[in-house]
Amino acid sequence: MTKLEHPDVTQDLETGFANLVAQPEHYGTDYFGNEVLVGDSVVIDPSNGEMVLEVNLEDYLIEVKGFQFKTAG
Template sequence: MVKKVEDLQEYRDAKDLEVRMHGLPSEAQTVIIQNIINQTCWHGPVTREWMENEIASQELLDNESLKLVTDHPVEDHFGSEIHVGDKWFEDGAGRVVLEDNVEDYLIEVANVEFCRAIE
């Protein structure tokens, strides 16, 4: 009987960590990547337990900064529907912006110009 990779517990654990990692803000992902490099260079291989602890600590930091509300807006400034579990911010002018629309907000409302350094 041939076992599929998807049936292995190690595979499911790795996928769970991947989903949790992608659920974090990009800043937290960057911190984890820097810590992986540091761990690998100075202390040895990254274990699943180490990675779980690293992601859990970033999830904790991310969740501590959130204000939990039960009476949330129906949609954000760009017309996107807000569902239970969504993250958003409200600016000083009262505009509500979903996490997925932050870049649009920065470009269209805050007039931010994104740049990339080259040579």
């Protein structure tokens, strides 16, 4: 009986997994210690050079800069 194998598996075994998707390149860490990858949106605080992931900007403004977010009215 012949054993069948998916062509992608055969190719991966023959090439040493050369066609795997490359991992994102590490760029550094932000103020909160979160990993920053090449291509991530970041904000730089001009007063001290701190890098913050854009998704963490509100936390940074509240915790570090003392901003208050409120609803007008």
